[in-house]
Amino acid sequence: MEKTERNLRKKREGRVISKSGDKTIVILIERRVRHPLYGKEIRISKKVHVHDEENKAGVGDVVRVMETRPLSKLKRWRLVDIVSEAAK
Numbered sequence: 001m002e003k004t005e006r007n008l009r010k011k012r013e014g015r016v017i018s019k020s021g022d023k024t025i026v027i028l029i030e031r032r033v034r035h036p037l038y039g040k041e042i043r044i045s046k047k048v049h050v051h052d053e054e055n056k057a058g059v060g061d062v063v064r065v066m067e068t069r070p071l072s073k074l075k076r077w078r079l080v081d082i083v084s085e086a087a088k
Helices: none
Strands: 011-018 024-034 041-051 062-067 077-084
Touching: 011 041, 011 077, 024 062, 041 062
Parallel strands: 041 077
Antiparallel strands: 011 024, 011 062, 024 041, 062 077
16 A cells, blocks of 8 residues: 555644644653763653644543644644553
């Protein structure tokens, strides 16, 4: 079976840090990389705006997102599912 462009979309996991407006969440994606010269592990973080169609995610939830077409000025990701909910 031939791979299509849709199968090559990026998927990431991150923690919701803000619900900014209707159907939009902001998540923090953290990754750990080793410094090329010194060998120390460094945490690199990136904030992305995500489209949440049903307003399901809350602040503190860990969510899985997928790359998509541009939905607005900042939104290029959409919510796939909620991995774990924040402790209430």
